[in-house]
Amino acid sequence: MNIPLTSHPRVVIIGGGFAGLSLAKKLARQELQVVLLDRHNYHTFQPLLYQVSTGGLEPDSIAYPIRKVLKDFPNFFFRLANVETIEPEAKTILTDIGSLKYDHLVIATGSKTNFFGNASIKANSMVMKTIPQSLNLRSLILQNFEQALLKSDLNERNALMNFVIVGAGPTGVELAGALAEIKKGILPKDYPDLDIRQMQINLVQASDRVLPAMSEVSSRKAEIFLERLGVDVWKDVRVTNYDGETVTTETDLCFKTATLIWTAGVEGATIKGVDSKELLVKGNRIRVDRFNQVEGLENIYAIGDIAWMEEEKFPHGHPMMAQPAIQQGKHLGENLIRLTNGKKMKPFSYHDKGSMATVGRNKAVVDLPRFRFQGVFAWFVWMFVHLFFLIGFRNRVVVFINWVYNYIRFDREARLIIRPYKKKEVAEAAEVKNV
Ligand SMILES: Cc1cc2nc3c(=O)[nH]c(=O)nc-3n(C[C@H](O)[C@H](O)[C@H](O)COP(=O)(O)OP(=O)(O)OC[C@H]3O[C@@H](n4cnc5c(N)ncnc54)[C@H](O)[C@@H]3O)c2cc1C
Numbered sequence: 001m002n003i004p005l006t007s008h009p010r011v012v013i014i015g016g017g018f019a020g021l022s023l024a025k026k027l028a029r030q031e032l033q034v035v036l037l038d039r040h041n042y043h044t045f046q047p048l049l050y051q052v053s054t055g056g057l058e059p060d061s062i063a064y065p066i067r068k069v070l071k072d073f074p075n076f077f078f079r080l081a082n083v084e085t086i087e088p089e090a091k092t093i094l095t096d097i098g099s100l101k102y103d104h105l106v107i108a109t110g111s112k113t114n115f116f117g118n119a120s121i122k123a124n125s126m127v128m129k130t131i132p133q134s135l136n137l138r139s140l141i142l143q144n145f146e147q148a149l150l151k152s153d154l155n156e157r158n159a160l161m162n163f164v165i166v167g168a169g170p171t172g173v174e175l176a177g178a179l180a181e182i183k184k185g186i187l188p189k190d191y192p193d194l195d196i197r198q199m200q201i202n203l204v205q206a207s208d209r210v211l212p213a214m215s216e217v218s219s220r221k222a223e224i225f226l227e228r229l230g231v232d233v234w235k236d237v238r239v240t241n242y243d244g245e246t247v248t249t250e251t252d253l254c255f256k257t258a259t260l261i262w263t264a265g266v267e268g269a270t271i272k273g274v275d276s277k278e279l280l281v282k283g284n285r286i287r288v289d290r291f292n293q294v295e296g297l298e299n300i301y302a303i304g305d306i307a308w309m310e311e312e313k314f315p316h317g318h319p320m321m322a323q324p325a326i327q328q329g330k331h332l333g334e335n336l337i338r339l340t341n342g343k344k345m346k347p348f349s350y351h352d353k354g355s356m357a358t359v360g361r362n363k364a365v366v367d368l369p370r371f372r373f374q375g376v377f378a379w380f381v382w383m384f385v386h387l388f389f390l391i392g393f394r395n396r397v398v399v400f401i402n403w404v405y406n407y408i409r410f411d412r413e414a415r416l417i418i419r420p421y422k423k424k425e426v427a428e429a430a431e432v433k434n435v
Pocket residue numbers: 014015016017018019020037038039040042043044045046047048049050081082083084108109110111128129170171269271303304305306320321322323325356
């Protein structure tokens with residue numbers, strides 16, 4: 001890998017997401033050699049992926065080069081690599097570009113889509129965890145309308161204009177809201193010769209409310225917002241199968257659709273070597289102690305979505321969100337510095353700052369630890385928070401300008417089929433990388 005040997009202990013971090021980057025920044029300029037590996041050379045701001053999928057933002061504005069984040073730190077090395085195996089006994093990792101020894105290893109690989117073992121849904125649905133996946137979805141949505149225009153068979157045309165989103169967590173809700181906005185403001189202008197009123201957006205949820213991780217009042221309000229936008233919300237409905245044409249459920253309900261978008265769950269993105277049953281808990285997350293140390297493995301830590309840490313207030317682990325990942329990354333950084341200075345590590349405690357989701361123009365719901373609010377003010381708070389946490393000054397400016405432009409003009413100009421979506425090629429590539 002062409003990493004020089006030094007007298008400083010080597011910390012290897014797998015994953016340049018929220019957790020991995022906040023840890024790497026903390027370790028900069030320390031008496032440590034820091035090697036960060038990621039299969040992408042950029043950090044992805046996942047909370048805005050849905051805007052890329054629906055043409056509201058260009059992908060570049062929510063991605064940031066990892067090398068640039070850490071360019072001024074002499075002890076930092078980045079390598080573009082897919083980590084395939086960890087060998088704890090040999091203190092070595094194996095990747096597609098070679099192997100590397102570590103003194104401390106930090107697993108910050110985040111999560112991947114969980115299909116709960118359903119092969120038909122995995123094979124036929126669209127997902128949205130990475131920028132390439134969001135671009136696939138953007139292309140497919142637009143390709144569907146181009147095709148619908150050419151269909152004389154009404155059933156085929158309607159199936160192309162029927163979008164089924166499974167999972168009404170923040171991702172499903174935000175995507176449904178954005179699709180409804182496009183239906184209202186953009187598609188009738190782009191496709192005057194198609195009856196866009198036939199477009200359907202179905203949001204299907206297995207439990208009895210949307211946004212189940214938020215307060216009841218926010219759930220109720222979000223559902224009202226969605227219905228006002230024309231989204232059909234189906235609760236207490238569990239999807240069982242999708243063969244590429246028909247979605248079946250445990251009830252009598254079924255949908256004829258060319259597009260099923262699966263946002264119903266995630267699981268830890270584990271790596272061979274630390275994926276044994278003893279190390280993992282529900283959702284394939286790695287059990288760690290309060291110091292983020294993987295239980296039973298020396299000098300191996302896990303942070304962010306992949307880590308399952310139980311606290312009194314969080315007996316089922318921390319939520320798989322950006323804040324726990326950022327806070328754990330920073331905290332582990334402080335602990336590793338303490339360790340190299342011969343001091344004791346301090347236990348981690350999650351500071352819950354709340355959660356929020358937007359449903360569309362002027363509509364959002366916010367749950368803070370002490371306050372809850374919904375509507376226009378919540379929408380402004382949502383925008384401010386997302387701009388604040390977006391990495392890179394240029395990205396913040398570009399996103400802000402885009403939002404102002406889209407708001408004033410009721411527009412989303414990135415509705416481009418740059419790279420047409422080809423299902424077979426994409427499925428094969430995903431299989432190789434295990435994403
Ligand atoms: C569509 C969507 C919307 C979201 N919205 C919100 C929101 O509004 N608010 C919120 O708080 N959270 C949101 N989340 C969740 C949030 O993005 C995650 O909790 C957060 O990204 C977790 O950070 P992480 O560092 O653990 O993992 P990630 O940010 O996922 O980073 C993991 C990194 O590891 C790399 N990687 C994985 N495996 C390997 C490997 N084998 N080899 C090399 N590199 C590897 C990946 O390429 C990636 O860069 C959303 C997530 C999604 C998908």
